[in-house]
Amino acid sequence: MSDDHGSHDHDHDHDRTVKPMVDEITDFEVLEIALRELCIEKGLFTTEEHRRFTEFAEQIGPTPAATLVARAWLDPDFAKLALDDPMAASREVGVDWLEPTGFGTPSDFTAFEILADTPTVHHVIVCALCSCYPRPILGNSPEWYRTPNYRRRMVRWPRQVLSEFGLQLPDGVSVHVQDSNQKHRFMVMPQRPEGTDGWTEEQLSEIITRDCLIGVALPKPGVTTNVVSAIRPAVHPAGE
Numbered sequence: 001m002s003d004d005h006g007s008h009d010h011d012h013d014h015d016r017t018v019k020p021m022v023d024e025i026t027d028f029e030v031l032e033i034a035l036r037e038l039c040i041e042k043g044l045f046t047t048e049e050h051r052r053f054t055e056f057a058e059q060i061g062p063t064p065a066a067t068l069v070a071r072a073w074l075d076p077d078f079a080k081l082a083l084d085d086p087m088a089a090s091r092e093v094g095v096d097w098l099e100p101t102g103f104g105t106p107s108d109f110t111a112f113e114i115l116a117d118t119p120t121v122h123h124v125i126v127c128a129l130c131s132c133y134p135r136p137i138l139g140n141s142p143e144w145y146r147t148p149n150y151r152r153r154m155v156r157w158p159r160q161v162l163s164e165f166g167l168q169l170p171d172g173v174s175v176h177v178q179d180s181n182q183k184h185r186f187m188v189m190p191q192r193p194e195g196t197d198g199w200t201e202e203q204l205s206e207i208i209t210r211d212c213l214i215g216v217a218l219p220k221p222g223v224t225t226n227v228v229s230a231i232r233p234a235v236h237p238a239g240e
Contacts, residue, residue, distance in 0.1 A: 056101050060139035062210040064093040065187055068114075068137070069213070070204035073192040082189065086114045090137055100136035111184045112137075115176070115215075117191045122169055123176050124162065124215030125186045126154045132180035134187050138213055142226075145214065155179065165216040188215040195221045 040047055068089055072079035082089040087097050090112065096102070097112055112134065115123040127133065128151050133141040144150050154161045158175040162168075169175065178186045190212050196204060211217035211226045 053101060057135070057140060060135065062138045062208075062213055063205070064090070064095045065134075065137045065213050066205040066208035067093045067201065069189050069208050070201045072189060073204055074201060079189075082114050083116055086112050086187075089114075093137075095137045097136055113184070113186050114189050115178055115186055116189045117215075119191070120173055121176055122173050122215065123178055123186075123188045124154065124158060125178050125180055125188060126151055127180040128152065128155050129179075129181065132182060132185065134180075134185040138187065138210060142210065162216060165211065167217055187213050190215075190219050193219050193221060 036050065039045060040050070045053075068082060071093070072082045072089075078089065078092070081092075090097055115125075117123055125133075127145075131141055131146040131151075133145065135141070150161065155177050158177050159169065162175070180186055190208070192204070193207070196207075206224045207219045207221060209217060209219070209224065209226050212219045217226070
């Protein structure tokens with residue numbers, strides 16, 4: 001796609017309403033609990049295996065992806081490998097897409113592609129249907145990525161949504177919105193910014209943030225964290 005075109009408890013001692021320690025669980029959380037318990041009951045995996053996988057998933061971050069991009073900026077041969085065979089390039093930075101956990105849990109992803117930005121084309125990834133995301137190499141997706149607000153609006157008004165992240169692109173740069181799906185994952189390879197001549201792979205990887213790899217930000221010298229934008233009313237609400 002392109003832009004060209006609470007529950008409450010009652011305290012009897014003080015007769016007041018107290019705030020619960022946790023919010024009420026969502027329907028999706030109820031479904032996850034039921035499905036998990038059924039899988040354990042049927043012997044598909046054990047409670048210990050589930051614990052190990054959960055701990056694995058929670059510790060993944062975008063470091064491998066940032067390392068991959070930094071290496072590609074420095075090594076033209078590796079850059080070619082990253083675009084021609086991204087799963088092989090991923091293994092070079094320690095990520096095996098076919099067995100990402102390293103302890104026998106297979107991946108259901110069958111395709112991974114790296115989208116390289118150019119002076120005239122900027123890529124950004126989304127999952128319009130749900131929240132498909134390249135977790136083995138980028139870690140868990142940010143909460144905003146999974147919201148209907150982002151998913152529905154990015155495919156319709158990409159420049160507006162990007163501007164809400166603080167990214168203003170020149171008119172001469174087209175925006176390619178890449179929709180992910182159950183079997184196909186994507187990651188953005190942004191262009192190397194000016195002012196980074198002579199930098200090492202480690203120095204470069206520090207400015208390649210998660211948001212840069214999704215495509216809602218560009219790498220800049222001195223910027224090593226993701227953008228946190230204040231929430232404000234949308235010009236085009238998700239329900240439109």
